[in-house]
Every structure is written in C-alpha cells, then in structure tokens.
Amino acid sequence: MFSKSTDQKNNSTIKTPPVLFDExxxxxxxxxxxxxxxxxxxWTSHSGGVCQNDVxxxxxxxxxxxxxxxxxxxxKSQGxxxxAALRIVHLIRENYQNVTALIALECASAATMIALGANRIEMGPMAYLTAVDSSLRHSMSPIDNTNSRVSVSQDEVSRIINLWEETAQDHHANPYSELFKYVHPLVVGALDRSSSLSVKICQEILSYHIDDxxxxERISHALNSNYPSHGYPITVKEAKSIGLNVHKMDFELNKLLLELNEHYSEMAQRAVTDRDEFNHHDNEILNIIEGRDIQIYYQNDKDWHYIQEERRWRTLNDDSSWRKIQNTNGEKKFSRLHMR
Structure with missing residues (x-):
C-alpha cells in the first residue's frame, strides 16, 4: 500500500513506498x-542491482x-x-570465516558471484544461479528505439562470429567488418577484456574457501562459457554438477525467506505519480540491505521529463539517496547516508 506526501513545489500529492522495518x-x-x-x-529489485555504493x-x-x-x-538480485560483487565478498569475508548463502529466488549474474563467496549455498525449490559471462552497456553501445544504450554480451558476439565462420563458404568477407557496422569496435574490445575479468573475479572469490x-578454475570457466544464455537458470542439481557446495534449503527457512522477499517487494513497488504525459515523479526503492536492528535502502526520489525532440527522459529535482533506519534501545532513528 502506498503512503502519500505533498510536493510543495508542484502543489501535488506524490506516492511514496511503504517502509516495512518492523515486519x-x-x-x-x-x-x-x-x-x-x-x-x-x-536484496535488489528488478530496477536496482549490485553496485559500488552497496559496499x-x-x-x-x-x-x-x-x-x-x-x-x-x-x-536476491538479478545482478x-x-x-562490486568482488568487493562485497571481500568485505563479508573480512568479517566472517564461515558464510552460508541462502537463495530462495533469483541470484543472477553478479549476484551469483557473491554466492560463490560462501562456503555453503542453500537453495530453495524456486532458487537459481546463472551464468556470469560478460555483458555490458558501453558509452558506444548500440541504441534502441527509445534512444537508450543497450547491453551487449560476449556470448552474443562470439555466437555471431562462430555462425559466420560456419557458413564461410557462402561469403569471404571478414566478419568483423560487418559486425562493426552495428557494434562499435571499442564495445567488442571492452567485452573481450570484461570476459577475462569475469573469470578472474570468480577464481579470486572462490579462493576464499576453495584451496584446490x-x-x-573449472567452476569459473563453467560459469563463464558452458551455458547457452546469460540468464540460464542453474538449479541445485546443475550447481552441484559443476562443483559447488550446494544443498537443498530447509522448508521453514525457505518459507521465511519468501515472506521476507514479499515485504521487500512491497517496499520496492513502483511508486510513480503521473503529472501529465511528459512528466512524472518516481519514488521507487531499489536496493535493500538489512541486518538485526538496521536497514539501509536506496530510494529514487526524482522527477522525470520527456524531451520529445531527443526522444529521451531527463531527470529533474533529484533527491534520491541511501536511507537508514536503526533500532537503538527500542527507538527507531531515521537518517540518510551520503556517498559519492
């Protein structure tokens, strides 16, 4: 359920998401x-993701x-x-010798890397990891129909090149000369570098608890190159087969995690206040990190204006920030975390 606050500047009431700290x-x-x-x-919503400020x-x-x-x-994250995943694992392992990752739903891409930092992974019946092969949104990436840069993956580029070579008898041109018409050479170069980075990060993360x-190396390469898509769901059986220490999660524990996810999902529901067809206010919570007596979350809090001539949205009046709730001696204190 939304709560509402008054936007004095625009003389209107805007939707604000609930903060369910007690629950x-x-x-x-x-x-x-x-x-x-x-x-x-x-926990991150589908609009959020693993980022450096999370650290x-x-x-x-x-x-x-x-x-x-x-x-x-x-x-719970789509990656x-x-x-940032490497830094998160390092920070956790600096504080804890033995870590168990609890996966009840999606734990994809960079989030899978975080799970690799755990000595033991427990997965519920709806849980999955994914491949961690590289994809990136570069400043020179192709543009979609909304004039936004799109992500390009190493797997996609490799498959194009392989398909070209398999049908080489039909043509004699260099595949890259055609590929570069659609994907800038700098993007292809960045992808190649990023792919090596993914393998390196996986190996470094696993070294926190695997001496072999x-x-x-085998697990790292499997996660980077063995799957037909970046989002391929790796469930308990498959995760075990590539060498991960994975176990089925206790029923009651899984039930509680799904309940926790439901509360986070309610907090992270879209809280958009439309003003007209070209202007709206966004008040969505994206990332939530929580422990006993403390919850920190990132909340969008900004206006959006659509520039017709450029076919793109521009932000205005941005008051987005990290916000903290802490229970101290039975008293809840609200504050903001300022980071740049």
Missing amino acids: TQRIIAAIEDISGKKLLSY IALYEILENLNGQDELVLFI GDVE SELA
Missing part, C-alpha cells in the same frame, strides 16, 4: 533463531552486526557490477 525485523529474528547465526539480507551501505550493516565466526547471507585451484 522485516520480525522475520530476520525468526531466521536467526532457526539458523543460530547472524543474518545479512542483500559502503554493507559496511554500515556489518559494523552494526559486530561480527561472529558464522553468517547466513540471503541474496549488476561484477567488480584447479577446481576453482
């Missing part, structure tokens, strides 16, 4: 009772948790910045 804290306490370990929850927010949470030998880490370098 999520109750579930976190129940999960910690079942697991006997501290819980760290890392700073995560540091705030870990400081509040005070560390123990063991941690359970709930991850994002792979280098050959096994770590």
Whole structure:
C-alpha cells in the first residue's frame, strides 16, 4: 500500500513506498533463531542491482552486526557490477570465516558471484544461479528505439562470429567488418577484456574457501562459457554438477525467506505519480540491505521529463539517496547516508 506526501513545489500529492522495518525485523529474528547465526539480507529489485555504493551501505550493516565466526547471507538480485560483487565478498569475508548463502529466488549474474563467496549455498525449490559471462552497456553501445544504450554480451558476439565462420563458404568477407557496422569496435574490445575479468573475479572469490585451484578454475570457466544464455537458470542439481557446495534449503527457512522477499517487494513497488504525459515523479526503492536492528535502502526520489525532440527522459529535482533506519534501545532513528 502506498503512503502519500505533498510536493510543495508542484502543489501535488506524490506516492511514496511503504517502509516495512518492523515486519522485516520480525522475520530476520525468526531466521536467526532457526539458523543460530547472524543474518545479512542483500536484496535488489528488478530496477536496482549490485553496485559500488552497496559496499559502503554493507559496511554500515556489518559494523552494526559486530561480527561472529558464522553468517547466513540471503541474496536476491538479478545482478549488476561484477567488480562490486568482488568487493562485497571481500568485505563479508573480512568479517566472517564461515558464510552460508541462502537463495530462495533469483541470484543472477553478479549476484551469483557473491554466492560463490560462501562456503555453503542453500537453495530453495524456486532458487537459481546463472551464468556470469560478460555483458555490458558501453558509452558506444548500440541504441534502441527509445534512444537508450543497450547491453551487449560476449556470448552474443562470439555466437555471431562462430555462425559466420560456419557458413564461410557462402561469403569471404571478414566478419568483423560487418559486425562493426552495428557494434562499435571499442564495445567488442571492452567485452573481450570484461570476459577475462569475469573469470578472474570468480577464481579470486572462490579462493576464499576453495584451496584446490584447479577446481576453482573449472567452476569459473563453467560459469563463464558452458551455458547457452546469460540468464540460464542453474538449479541445485546443475550447481552441484559443476562443483559447488550446494544443498537443498530447509522448508521453514525457505518459507521465511519468501515472506521476507514479499515485504521487500512491497517496499520496492513502483511508486510513480503521473503529472501529465511528459512528466512524472518516481519514488521507487531499489536496493535493500538489512541486518538485526538496521536497514539501509536506496530510494529514487526524482522527477522525470520527456524531451520529445531527443526522444529521451531527463531527470529533474533529484533527491534520491541511501536511507537508514536503526533500532537503538527500542527507538527507531531515521537518517540518510551520503556517498559519492
């Protein structure tokens, strides 16, 4: 359910998403009772993703948790910045010797990399990991029909080249001369570099708990090149087959995580206030990181204006920020985290 606030500047009422701190804290306490370990929850909406600023927010949470030998880490995300994933794993492993990743739903791409940093992965019946092969949105990427840059994946480029070579008897041109008509050479070069980066990051993350370098290399290459699509769902059976320490999740634990996800999803519902066909206000929560007695989330809070001549949206009056709720001696304190 939306709440509402008044936009004095535009003399209108705007929708604001609910913040369900009490509800999520109750579930976190129940999960910690079942697991006997501290819980760290890392959740992103489909509009959000793994990003560098998450590391700073995560540091705030870990400081509040005070560390123990063991941690359970709930991850739900469609992915994002792979280098941020490496920093997140490093930060967690600096504080905890033994980490169990809890996957109830999607844990894709860069989020899969975060899961690789856990000694043990527990997956529910709807859970999946994905391939981690490279895709990127470059400043020279192709433009779609909304005048926005699109992501290009290494797998897509490789398949084009392979298909070209398989049908070489039908033509004699260099495949790259044709490819470069649609994908800028700098994008192709960046993809090649990014692909090497993905393998390197996977190996480094796995080294936190796997001493067998050959096994770590085999898992890394499998996740980067063995699957027909970037979003290919890797479920429990497949995850075990490539060498990951994966187990089925306890029924009650999975049920609680799905309930926690439902509350986060309610917090992250689209909170868009339309003013006219060219202007609206966006108040959506994108990323949520939470532990016992503390929740930090990133909330969009800005106007959008459509520029017809350029066929693109422009932001105005941007008050988006990281926001923190902390329970101190039974009193909830609200503040903002300022980071650049």
